[in-house]
Amino acid sequence: MTEKTGTHQRNTRAMRQSPRCGAKTREGGKCQAPAVSGKTRCRMHGGAKGSGAPKGNRNALKHGLYTREALEDRRILGELVRASRKTLREIE
Numbered sequence: 001m002t003e004k005t006g007t008h009q010r011n012t013r014a015m016r017q018s019p020r021c022g023a024k025t026r027e028g029g030k031c032q033a034p035a036v037s038g039k040t041r042c043r044m045h046g047g048a049k050g051s052g053a054p055k056g057n058r059n060a061l062k063h064g065l066y067t068r069e070a071l072e073d074r075r076i077l078g079e080l081v082r083a084s085r086k087t088l089r090e091i092e
Contacts, residue, residue: 015034018034018035019034019035019040020032020033020034020035020042021033021034021035021040021041021042021044021045021047022035022040022041023041023042023045023046031044031045033045035047036048
């Protein structure tokens with residue numbers, strides 16, 4: 001579709017048919033901005049060049065809570081606690 005503004009004709013079809021950003025808005029709907037080429041988000045929601053977490057998840061190294069080792073330790077501890085509770089219920 002073309003729109004006429006004064007004497008200048010604009011081609012807006014490609015813009016309106018482009019994929020939209022899938023980010024969730026505060027109202028619960030989807031962002032209506034066009035997604036960055038080759039991505040699923042607009043420039044404001046993480047589609048811009050250089051956005052996102054650094055390579056190798058360096059954010060996890062800040063406090064170590066989500067490092068692979070810490071996650072594995074918590075998983076093992078949870079299994080031990082569940083097994084201990086089961087054993088205690090069987091003893092009673």
